[in-house]
Amino acid sequence: MQSKGVQPAVIAVVGSAMMDLTAYADVLPEPGQTLAGQLFTTGFGGKGANQAVMAAHCGAQVHFIGKLGDDVFGSAIAENFVKVGIDSQFVETSSTPNGVAHIWVDGNGENRIIIIPGANHEIEISKAVEAINSIAGLSVVVAQCEIKQEVTLAAFKAAKLRGCTTVLNPAPYQEISAELLALCDWIIPNETEFRELHGELPTSDEILKSFRPGKSSIVTLGSKGAVYVSPDGQLHRVSAPQVSAVDTTGAGDAFVGSFAYGLASGKDPVEAMKLGIAIASLSVTRKGAQSSYPDQTEIATLS
Numbered sequence: 001m002q003s004k005g006v007q008p009a010v011i012a013v014v015g016s017a018m019m020d021l022t023a024y025a026d027v028l029p030e031p032g033q034t035l036a037g038q039l040f041t042t043g044f045g046g047k048g049a050n051q052a053v054m055a056a057h058c059g060a061q062v063h064f065i066g067k068l069g070d071d072v073f074g075s076a077i078a079e080n081f082v083k084v085g086i087d088s089q090f091v092e093t094s095s096t097p098n099g100v101a102h103i104w105v106d107g108n109g110e111n112r113i114i115i116i117p118g119a120n121h122e123i124e125i126s127k128a129v130e131a132i133n134s135i136a137g138l139s140v141v142v143a144q145c146e147i148k149q150e151v152t153l154a155a156f157k158a159a160k161l162r163g164c165t166t167v168l169n170p171a172p173y174q175e176i177s178a179e180l181l182a183l184c185d186w187i188i189p190n191e192t193e194f195r196e197l198h199g200e201l202p203t204s205d206e207i208l209k210s211f212r213p214g215k216s217s218i219v220t221l222g223s224k225g226a227v228y229v230s231p232d233g234q235l236h237r238v239s240a241p242q243v244s245a246v247d248t249t250g251a252g253d254a255f256v257g258s259f260a261y262g263l264a265s266g267k268d269p270v271e272a273m274k275l276g277i278a279i280a281s282l283s284v285t286r287k288g289a290q291s292s293y294p295d296q297t298e299i300a301t302l303s
Helices: 047-058 072-084 118-122 125-134 149-161 178-183 191-198 205-209 251-264 269-283 296-300
Strands: 010-014 018-024 039-045 061-069 087-094 099-105 111-116 140-143 165-168 216-220 226-229 235-238
Touching: 010 047, 010 125, 010 149, 010 251, 018 072, 039 047, 039 072, 047 061, 047 072, 047 140, 047 251, 047 269, 047 296, 061 072, 061 118, 061 125, 072 087, 087 118, 087 125, 099 118, 125 149, 140 149, 140 251, 149 165, 149 178, 165 251, 191 216, 205 226, 205 235, 216 251, 216 269, 226 269, 235 269, 251 269
Parallel strands: 010 061, 010 140, 018 099, 061 087, 140 165
Antiparallel strands: 018 039, 099 111, 216 226, 226 235
16 A cells, blocks of 8 residues: 555554454344254454454554463464564563453344453553654554553553654443543544543534544444534535445444544544544455455455
């Protein structure tokens, strides 16, 4: 995606890397019930790794800051980072097992997920700060809530001192400190996370405009697209194309990773949001998280 002679979009993702263990069934079991499923897969996941891989597919120079287990899952993820072209010099290993996500997907493509963080919760603050301070040309730093919040806080402090743009995807939701919120140039929640942060669902323009005045936010709305809330309270909506969803796992991460690439490559927020929606909408038509993401050639046909 980068033209010759153009400085690449340099992004750091501070976050989780997991192995996804996914079961597909038309109907998910109720408590105490056993049902036969259709398919079981293992695949690369973790919100941080998903967003990093998506940004790399778009053409960004991506640096991943995280921790993997010293086991078969961790080794496979490390090999995949090399294959995708992600710089993993700031990825360390731990004797704690690698993080995993147990995912159930129903016949409508909707999912239920339980994550076991494992080694992801052992990322060291000093290592994260050292990484942020040492990446040449860094412009955007992305984080989520599958790692310890104090690591994200320290990374964002270092990022702001360098003049980088910070992007927080507050998922899976946890209470976020006022100090961290103040360091976020962008927050990208879905509808449920918006309600947890703001106390109400984003059901009206007035509610949206009252969210983080003076700051930039994007609220993702699933099949309805997304809305950008500008610092001065202007709303910019982008609808999603109609698609037949097979698996929504990783779609939000596809949006965040491609949006971060858009910002880092100089796109205005609305254009970056359009790219993110196009890619996320395509991803839900395929099974898996990273396995559903388009490559650069396919992305070029969307933008």
